[in-house]
């Protein structure tokens with residue numbers, strides 16, 4: 179693989195190995211992760227089965243509840259409470275996005291997860307800890323995965339101009355906070371941002387998390403930029419379903435100093451960080 183490519187699959191495999199070794203040396207119960215999935219979105223089902231498989235690979239016990247798309251908010255909260263009380267469960271993950279009927283209540287529902295079981299770091303309490311820079315904060319999995327990719331690729335963020343495209347609670351906001359904590363100068367861009375091209379042209383580090391296929395064109399980026407592409411977009415090429423990122427990869431590759439592919443970049447890291455966060459919470463419980 180080219181030296182320019184940040185191989186998320188390989189780095190995630192390395193992290194999983196490290197976790198497997200640590201977990202095999204534990205002498206108490208195994209760490210436990212509970213995943214709650216609502217509805218029948220095929221991509222969410224695929225992600226959840228991947229997470230279960232990865233838990234088994236490293237020695238984490240996984241628990242799973244699947245609820246119908248039309249389940250009530252109360253039913254979902256009662257499952258969260260069940261796992262909150264289960265001493266064998268260290269982390270609780272609510273697979274997002276929730277179906278349309280519950281989507282607007284996502285944060286309210288997530289906030290029922292106990293802060294010390296909030297494996298994706300998305301409760302209001304945990305996000306607040308991230309804002310104040312508490313060492314106790316659990317870093318949300320995808321943003322933590324992006325930072326780990328930068329770290330393991332020896333990218334020093336300090337003093338660099340970073341731009342994050344996207345301001346969601348799941349990705350854009352927390353990654354902006356983590357880059358800021360790593361002393362980058364961060365611009366958080368969104369759909370109302372003006373003069374995006376001028377901002378992109380200055381950026382040493384670009385994190386794209388908007389969910390728009392190949393939106394960022396190579397001519398907009400600076401030579402030598404480091405690109406972390408979080409986006410996952412399914413498009414058809416020659417009648418075949420293909421996954422692409424938010425960045426026009428082939429051409430951006432020529433200008434970037436480092437770039438993540440899609441698939442095989444940030445995606446595998448999200449899962450690896452979920453496992454790492456489960457172990458981190460386990461250590462707080464034992």
Ligand code: NDP
Pocket residue numbers: 320343344345346347348349350367368369370371387388389390393408409410411444445446448
């Ligand atoms: P959301 O839809 O919640 O947020 C998208 C963000 O992008 C919004 O803040 C929106 O701005 C912004 N945006 C949309 N269009 C533009 C534009 N033209 N220019 C600048 N900003 C824009 O998405 P998520 O954050 O949940 O996910 C983003 C992408 O990352 C998706 O493709 C998703 O599939 C992927 N993803 C990948 C993961 C992985 O493990 N690799 C994990 C999680 C997500 P505004 O706020 O103004 O509407």
